[in-house]
Amino acid sequence: MTYPRIVSVFGATGLQGSAVVDALLKDGTFIPRAITRDPNSALSQKLKARGVQVVRGDSLDKESLVSALEGSEAVFAVTVINFSRADGKDEATQGRNMVDAAKEVGVKFFIWTGLPGMKRITGGKLQNCTHFDDKEIVQEYLKSSGLPHASLMLPAFLENLWRYDALKKTPTGYTFSWPLPPSKRLQFAWIGRDVPAAALALLKNYTDGSKLKEINGKAYAVVNAxxxxxxxxxxxxxxxxVEVTYAQSPPMGIVEMDETWEFINQYEGYYTTPIPNPDLVALGMKFSTVDEFLEVEVKARYGQ
Structure with missing residues (x-):
């Protein structure tokens, strides 16, 4: 008897998770299962209509995740940003619950989307960017769990152009603002294209024993430029x-975010892997380009 190859996806209604669901549906090798706190929401219903399994699971409630992940072959995990350290809803707690539940139900492969720890890299100088530090806490916890896994290390999102309203219309074109100097070089990815492509490459290779030895426990920088x-x-x-001019914007006034810009400004290019990542390319991944992103996404949103 053959069993369905289910990949449970966290954040299936967000940027990363929804892109992974789309890629899984298009590829057809795996059945996507969306893990959501509200299976009856409008977005959840749209997923169901497309043939996605939708089950209830709360990343702050491990037992609900045990039920939600039952029967899953693999997991794609992303956590929800929460800067508060006092309410127990931090990303480290979310991620550890995901790992524990996946291990309990016998998940065979776990994909984590990670970030480098700022406290570690800066020697404790930057203490407040919990989004980065919590991601690293979960990554280390995952390594110690014994679960076969890989981490996708993410750079700046090209989609932040509209997610953070960075482009503003002017009489002659647009202004483009971000809290960094114009000459500061960043690493980017087209998250909606590159993350699912990387996830699929891992999912299609981890069942090969010799490749799993190479993949297991590895962190892959997903950078296209x-x-x-x-x-x-x-x-x-x-x-x-039209004219698009860049102007550095002032700090956001949110200490966690402002430390992020300070970190990027001081530690340019914290992923040292060649672009595109040759290890992902060797697994069959095709990276996007910035030019493709601009033609497909930016022209559709901002073209005259």
């Missing part, structure tokens, strides 16, 4: 056919 915001603005100008 390294450039400054001024360079990105210039590329957008060419694609949109």
């Amino acid at each position: 390294k450039m400054s915001h001024a360079e990105l603005a210039e590329k957008m100008s060419k694609v949109l056919g």
Whole structure:
């Protein structure tokens, strides 16, 4: 008897998870299962209509995750940002619950989307960016769990152009603002394209015993470009056919976010892997390019 190959996806209504669900449906090798706190929401119902399994699971309630993950071959895990350290809803707690539940039900492979720890890299100088530090806590916990796994290490999201309203219309084109100097070079990815492509490459290779030895426990930087915001603005100008000028915006006034910009400003290029990552390419992944992103996403949203 053959059993369905279920991949349970956290964050299936968000940017990363929804892109992974789309890729799994298109590929057809695996059945996506969306783990959500509200299976009756409008977004959950839309997923059901597309053939996605939708089950209730709360990342702050491990027992609900045990039920939700039952029968899953693999898990794609992403946590919800929560800067509060006092209410017990932090990302470290969410991630550890996901790992524990996956191990309890016998999940065979676990994909974690991670970030480097700022406290570690800065020697304790930056203490408040819990989003980065919690991700690293979970990654280390996952390593100690014994679960076969891999981590996808994410850079700046190209989608933040509209997610954070970074482009503003002007009489002659657009202004592009971010809390970093124009010459500061960042590592980027088209998250909606590159994360699912990386996840599928891992899922299709981990069952090969010799490849699992290479994959298991490895952290893969998912980066499609390294450039400054001024360079990105210039590329957008060419694609949109209007002037796009970059201007550094002031700090956001949110200590966790402002420390993020300080970290990026001081520690440019914290992933040292060549671009594109040759290890993911060797697994069959095809990376996107910034030019493709601008043609497909930016032109559709901002083109005249």
